[in-house]
Amino acid sequence: MQSDSNPAITIRRLIDGYQVSQAIHVAATLGIADLLAKGSRTADALAADTGTHAPTLYRLLRALASVEILREGNGRTFELAPLGQQLRADTAGSMAGWAAFIGSPGYWQAWGGLLHSVRTGENAFQHVHGADVWSYRASRPEESALFDRAMTALSRQASAALLAACDFGRFRTVVDVGGGTGALLAAVLTAHPGLQGILFDQPHVVAAAGAFMQRAGVSDRARIVGGSFFDEVPEGADAYVLRSVVHDWDDVDGVRILATVRKAMAADGCVLLVERVIAPPNEGRDAKFSDLNMLVAPGGRERTREEFEALLGPAGLRVAAVIDAGAFGVIEAVTR
Ligand SMILES: C[S@@+](CC[C@H](N)C(=O)[O-])C[C@H]1O[C@@H](n2cnc3c(N)ncnc32)[C@H](O)[C@@H]1O
Structure with a gap:
């Protein structure tokens, strides 16, 4: 991952972290990593396989290459970088299911309720959707399957x-x-x-x-x-x-x-x-953000x-x- 010692740039990247999250989610939903499993492909070929708009898919792919998930070569070709390998469905420890779930609309909208949770202590998902996660999923088989896969x-x-x-x-x-x-x-x-x-x-x-x-x-x-x-x-x-x-x-x-x-x-x-x-204080980022995820969802x-x-x-x-x-x-x- 590119780093920069300028705190203004570092904080800007943290603030904009949701953009990276959603870009990974879209790539995972389209199965881009699986399509690159056997080697590099052009953005046009990937667009044909995923039924997407080729010039726009190219913009997504080059953004993912800028954060070292893909690698961009000549002629708008792309291959998987080591991080991108983790998005293949068939690798040990694959994160494809998690990426597909975490940016899905219902979940994404619930995170938009974090401020409500912090102000009130209430559950954001319930506030946004009018139902708890379990009854929401029980009546939406596709979303339930997405969660189970994650x-x-x-x-x-x-x-x-x-x-x-x-x-x-x-x-x-x-x-x-x-x-x-x-x-x-x-x-x-x-x-x-x-x-x-x-x-x-x-x-x-x-x-x-x-x-x-x-x-x-x-x-x-x-x-x-x-x-x-x-x-x-x-x-x-x-x-x-x-x-x-x-x-x-x-x-x-x-x-x-x-x-x-x-x-x-x-x-x-x-x-x-x-x-x-x-x-203890100042340590353990994964658990402390997972705690916010539990608060929200x-x-x-x-x-x-x-x-x-x-x-x-x-x-x-x-x-x-x-x-x-x-x-x-x-x-x-x-x-x-
Ligand atoms: C966060 S998931 C963890 C699933 C699994 N243990 C894992 O580690 O992958 C929580 C699980 O609790 C289940 N669950 C929620 N409410 C339940 C209930 N009332 N009775 C039984 N299981 C329930 C969900 O269906 C879901 O599979």
């Missing part, structure tokens, strides 16, 4: 670090609570052939999970259950993973979810919260270690360990 992308990226940091071999049955379409559970079951798994999420989300588990070759060890974690979750397992779930909720609902899990788990069981942990928050302890206590759980898993922490909790 979550799958993030889950895949987190899986390797989680498996390296956490010994899943000690468990008999793992329930992935709010596990989306099953990317994380599939990775855990693949790494541990002796393990049984249960994927639990909203019925319309897990509807797509059977085929996913089949493709991953773990369907004989993965049970799929639809429901709401405010009512009940599958009983009797010795590990309950919740990745990026409690950060969607405020403390009242967070305690409700954890209490449901606590009620269901085996006496010797544990809960593994896979979440960003808020760092689902209405939740990222938490410090102490805030996780305060959330777990009323649910009858206590922190046994906090394990570093790269961008995330694993907060391992057991019954009191």
Whole structure:
């Protein structure tokens, strides 16, 4: 990324960051990185393949080359730079799904309500759309699929670090609570052939999970259950993973979810919260901006270690360990 020591230029680039975000979103939505996977192409050829206006697509591509996502060669040709490779659908840790989701109109509009959130403490998404994210998506299958694809992308990226940091071999049955379409559970079951798994999420989300588990070759060890974690979750397992779930909720609902899990788990069981942990002042940009994302969209928050302890206590759980898993922490909790 180009840097400049002039603070006026640096702040201007930060202010205009939304333009880069939207440009990446458009390129991801058009599948530009996949079209460049085999090598360089001209802007005209890419426009023909994407059904876009060639001179305008060229303007988008050269802007992306200026921030080192693409590289522009002679004759309006473009190839992927290392950052752009991350936008291919087929790379490990692909961010294509996340980029397609994050700039989509409904989500984008909700971020326009950040000022409202800061003034009132209220959820911007609800303010802008008149519905919470979950009911909004439940009635819009395309947007729901876009979100699930984004979550799958993030889950895949987190899986390797989680498996390296956490010994899943000690468990008999793992329930992935709010596990989306099953990317994380599939990775855990693949790494541990002796393990049984249960994927639990909203019925319309897990509807797509059977085929996913089949493709991953773990369907004989993965049970799929639809429901709401405010009512009940599958009983009797010795590990309950919740990745990026409690950060969607405020403390009242967070305690409700954890209490449901606590009620269901085996006496010797544990809960593994896979979440960003808020760092001390001036550190940890990713968690602190993710916290704003939680404020704006689902209405939740990222938490410090102490805030996780305060959330777990009323649910009858206590922190046994906090394990570093790269961008995330694993907060391992057991019954009191
Ligand atoms: C931020 S996503 C994380 C998904 C997945 N754990 C991951 O890491 O990719 C939160 C998940 O919670 C699920 N969820 C939301 N409300 C739910 C409810 N009441 N009961 C069960 N799952 C719910 C959503 O469908 C979504 O899959």
